[in-house]
Amino acid sequence: MAVYYSSLDSEEKKKLKSWKENTIQLMIATNAFGMGLNDKKVRLVIHYSFPLSIGNLVQETGRAGRNHNSAKCIIFYTRHDICTNYTIITQSRESITEDMNDSFEANKRKEYLAKACEKIFEVVHFCEEQYICREQMLAEYFAWNGDNLSPPCAHCDNCLCVQAELVHKVDVKTDAIKMVEVVEEIINKLRESGKLILPKDIIQVYCQLKCDNEELTSLNIYRETRKKIVRTKADTQHLLDWLIIRGMVKIMINLYRPNPNGNTLQTNIYIVGVIEGVTAIVMEKNWKMWLRHS
Numbered sequence: 402m403a404v405y406y407s408s409l410d411s412e413e414k415k416k417l418k419s420w421k422e423n424t425i426q427l428m429i430a431t432n433a434f435g436m437g438l439n440d441k442k443v444r445l446v447i448h449y450s451f452p453l454s455i456g457n458l459v460q461e462t463g464r465a466g467r468n469h470n471s472a473k474c475i476i477f478y479t480r481h482d483i484c485t486n487y488t489i490i491t492q493s494r495e496s497i498t499e500d501m502n503d504s505f506e507a508n509k510r511k512e513y514l515a516k517a518c519e520k521i522f523e524v525v526h527f528c529e530e531q532y533i534c535r536e537q538m539l540a541e542y543f544a545w546n547g548d549n550l551s552p553p554c555a556h557c558d559n560c561l562c563v564q565a566e567l568v569h570k571v572d573v574k575t576d577a578i579k580m581v582e583v584v585e586e587i588i589n590k591l592r593e594s595g596k597l598i599l600p601k602d603i604i605q606v607y608c609q610l611k612c613d614n615e616e617l618t619s620l621n622i623y624r625e626t627r628k629k630i631v632r633t634k635a636d637t638q639h640l641l642d643w644l645i646i647r648g649m650v651k652i653m654i655n656l657y658r659p660n661p662n663g664n665t666l667q668t669n670i671y672i673v674g675v676i677e678g679v680t681a682i683v684m685e686k687n688w689k690m691w692l693r694h695s
Contacts, residue, residue: 402425402426402427402428402429403419403420403425403427403428403429404428404429404430405417405428405429405430405431405434406430406431406434407431417434420440421440423442432452432457432460432461439467440464440467441467441468442468443464443465443466443467443472444465444466444470444471444472444473445465445472445473445474445475446461446462446464446465446472446473446474446475447474447475447476447477448461448462448474448475448476448477448478449477450476450477450478450482450485450486451476451478451482451486451524451525451528452524453486453489453490453517453520453521453524454520454521454523454524455520455523455524455527455539455542458524458527459539459543462474471556476528478528480525483521483525483654483668483670484656484666484667484668486521487517487518487521487654487656487668488656488666488668490514490517490521491514491656494656514654518652518653518654519645519646519648521654522642522645522646522652523542523646525642526639526642526643526646529638529639529642530559530639531559531562531691532559532562532563532568532691533559533691534553534554534557534559534560535554535557535558535559535560536551536553536554536557537550537551537553537554563691566693567693567694568691568692568693568694569691569692569694570689570690570691570692571630571689571690571691571692572688572689572690573630573631573640573688573689573690573692574683574684574686574688575630576629576630576631576640576688577640577643577644577683577686577688578680578683578684579607579622579627579629580603580607580637580640580641580644581644581649581650581675581679581680581683582622582680583603583606583607583622584598584603584650584672584674584675585675586606586620586621586622587602587603587606587617587620587672588672588674590616590617590619590620591614591616594616596614596616597669597671598671598672598673599669599670599671599672600638600641600670600672601613602614602617602672603641603672604634604637604638604641605617606620606622606623607629607637608629608632608634608637609623610634630692631690631692636690636692639690640690643688643690644683647686648676649675649676649679649682649683650672650674650675650679651672651673651674651675651676652670652671652672652673653670653671653673654668654669654670654671655668655669655670655671656668657669
């Protein structure tokens with residue numbers, strides 16, 4: 402076993418030769434090692450947290466199986482990795498410093514950070530999807546309009562789950578529209594008080610669960626009787642993430658220091674709105690989602 406990262410001295414980096422000669426079987430490394438690796442013997446790549454984007458994920462997991470034989474990639478992650486990755490992207494600059502001026506450079510940085518948020522959630526969505534074929538998801542991500550997708554690969558973890566579990570594909574378009582209505586009603590309700598909206602507020606109102614913010618229990622959409630196809634908190638979170646990565650629900654990630662004199666950074670994720678004409682746009686999209694039989 403050996404370790405590798407970009408700032409190692411040249412003597413330590415000679416261990417790369419031992420890797421190529423097969424005298425080292427396990428390398429613990431940053432992507433400074435992996436991105437330049439083209440070794441046909443690699444069978445397993447393990448991520449300790451999720452990559453910064455789908456593009457990075459493909460590059461890094463693609464280090465395994467380069468001889469076209471079976472290989473595995475395992476990603477260990479939690480949603481706290483959103484904070485970790487956003488901190489890397491912002492170079493540890495608190496969000497309050499991002500809003501101090503309206504210059505051309507500041508606006509370009511805001512656009513860059515908004516795109517980075519979208520890329521982070523794309524990876525979260527990829528990791529948490531349990532049933533759509535991994536190969537199809539990646540093919541669709543990089544496909545041009547009009548490209549035909551190949552059939553499910555039948556050997557990734559998601560394909561095996563579909564084969565093993567009682568699941569079915571359902572059109573959840575009405576649920577997606579309802580979730581957009583939930584977002585709009587909550588925004589209208591809390592706008593006057595200036596309160597910020599958390600993803601859990603959307604989930605609790607949509608699922609008609611006990612709300613941490615009691616103001617939301619007075620909403621008509623919270624009290625109404627309605628049939629839901631998407632019922633569980635996990636599936637509701639997944640649908641909300643889908644709306645976010647498709648650009649229909651807008652978010653903001655706030656990076657801050659709980660202790661002004663400390664080094665620890667934390668994040669809050671806020672729902673800040675929906676795009677103009679969102680209901681019509683949702684209507685035009687495909688919203689087929691795998692759900693367990695209830």
